[in-house]
Amino acid sequence: MIPVEFYVVLSTLLFFIGVYGFIARKNLIGMLMAIELVLNAVNINFVAFNRYLFPGQLEGYLYSLFVIVVAAAETAVAIAIIINVYRKMGNETVDSIKELKN
Amino acid sequence: MMEYLTANNIIFALLSAVILICALLSVTTNKLLRAAIYLFFALIGIAGLYLQLSYEFLAAVELSVYAGGIVILFVFAIFLVHRIGENSEEVSLSKKAIAGLAAAAGVALCLSTLFMYEYTTFHLTPEAQMNAETFTQTINMDMIGKALLGTGKHQYLLPFEATGILLLACIIGSLVIAKKEKEDNK
Numbered sequence: 001m002i003p004v005e006f007y008v009v010l011s012t013l014l015f016f017i018g019v020y021g022f023i024a025r026k027n028l029i030g031m032l033m034a035i036e037l038v039l040n041a042v043n044i045n046f047v048a049f050n051r052y053l054f055p056g057q058l059e060g061y062l063y064s065l066f067v068i069v070v071a072a073a074e075t076a077v078a079i080a081i082i083i084n085v086y087r088k089m090g091n092e093t094v095d096s097i098k099e100l101k102n
Numbered sequence: 103m104m105e106y107l108t109a110n111n112i113i114f115a116l117l118s119a120v121i122l123i124c125a126l127l128s129v130t131t132n133k134l135l136r137a138a139i140y141l142f143f144a145l146i147g148i149a150g151l152y153l154q155l156s157y158e159f160l161a162a163v164e165l166s167v168y169a170g171g172i173v174i175l176f177v178f179a180i181f182l183v184h185r186i187g188e189n190s191e192e193v194s195l196s197k198k199a200i201a202g203l204a205a206a207a208g209v210a211l212c213l214s215t216l217f218m219y220e221y222t223t224f225h226l227t228p229e230a231q232m233n234a235e236t237f238t239q240t241i242n243m244d245m246i247g248k249a250l251l252g253t254g255k256h257q258y259l260l261p262f263e264a265t266g267i268l269l270l271a272c273i274i275g276s277l278v279i280a281k282k283e284k285e286d287n288k
Contacts, residue, residue, distance in 0.1 A: 002114050005216070007151075010118045012212045014125055016205040021129030023201035024193055029134060029179055033141050036172065037125050040148050051155045058241065058249045061160060062258055068167050069265050073272040075172050079179045080276040086183040 007048035015041035026093045028082045032075060039071045113154060121147035134184050138176045145169045156240060 014037055021034030043064040050060025082092055089096040121144050128140035145168045152161040253259050 002111060006114065006118075008216060009213065010121065012209060012216070013122055016209045016212075017122070017125045017129055019208060020201045020205035023204060024129065024198050026193055027134060027184075029176060029183065030129075030137060033137055033176065034129055036141065036168070037128070037144065040145065040168075044148065044151060047152060047155060047157060047160065051157070057256060058245065059256065061157060061241065062246075062249060062261075064160065065163060066258075066261055066265060068163055070268065072167050072172060073268055075175055077272055077275050077279075079175055080279045082179060083182055084279055092183045 004048055004052045007044060011041040011044040011048075014038075014044070026095065028085065028092050028094060029079075031094070032078050032082075036071065036075070039067060043067055110154070114151075117147050117150045117154070120144070121151070134180050135177070138173055138180060141176070142169055142173045145173065159241065159243065159246060 018034045018037035018041060021037065022031050025031050025034060046060035046064040046067070050057070054060075085097060086092045124140045124144035124147065128137045128144060131137050131140065145164065149161040149164040149169065152158075152164060249257050250262050251257075251259055
């Protein structure tokens with residue numbers, strides 16, 4: 001069986017790739033994709049620890065299930081907001097959002 | 103060296119290579135549509151990881167919700183918002199350097215903590231190791247359904263219902279955002 005440390009290293013690298021994307025991108029959709037990578041890194045940790053420590057129980061499993069649901073909801077609302085921003089400002093980079101209310 | 107070349111380890115190495123390379127390409131590419139496709143492949147790799155841990159239902163959820171739903175949503179949003187074929191943005195080199203530095207510092211901090219900390223419970227006892235290795239009972243839908251809809255210990259009815267309310271709020275919120283914009287245009 002693969003040592004659990006490998007999963008932790010993989011998810012650490014994935015998490016910080018997501019962090020890099022979140023800082024380096026200006027595009028709102030690109031930033032949202034980076035957030036998805038971060039959430040997936042956390043899910044890998046939950047699932048791996050659940051499988052290795054308590055294989056008969058479902059705590060980490062259900063937690064990552066709920067994380068997936070919340071991520072889907074968050075993405076839907078965020079994309080609605082991004083499309084709204086695009087209609088108002090004409091492009092979808094972070095710099096274009098200078099005001100919250102006209 | 104040879105004892106590491108089991109099928110399990112090779113599959114894990116391949117999957118993690120696919121995940122990391124696709125994730126890295128997804129955050130560094132200039133074309134937004136390509137970033138979405140790379141994200142798609144990274145998510146498929148993660149579903150494969152869940153499959154390797156014999157969590158079939160979670161792999162199916164990952165594929166259908168993330169790879170099937172969220173990535174398609176991203177692609178639609180890119181089609182609506184973005185001018186295809188145009189490079190997404192010019193990010194200055196200094197910003198990229200700052201981001202890379204922050205990420206590298208985070209990786210170094212986390213990995214050094216991971217490998218230098220004296221764990222008391224992290225390394226499994228031999229019995230727990232055996233238990234994890236010989237555990238063959240698959241997680242079937244019966245267990246998941248009972249855990250989601252029960253009110254006892256280790257059962258999660260309340261988060262399940264809260265998720266339902268969250269999804270309802272999400273639908274209404276998206277509709278309100280879209281509707282308000284239409285009235286403004288008139």
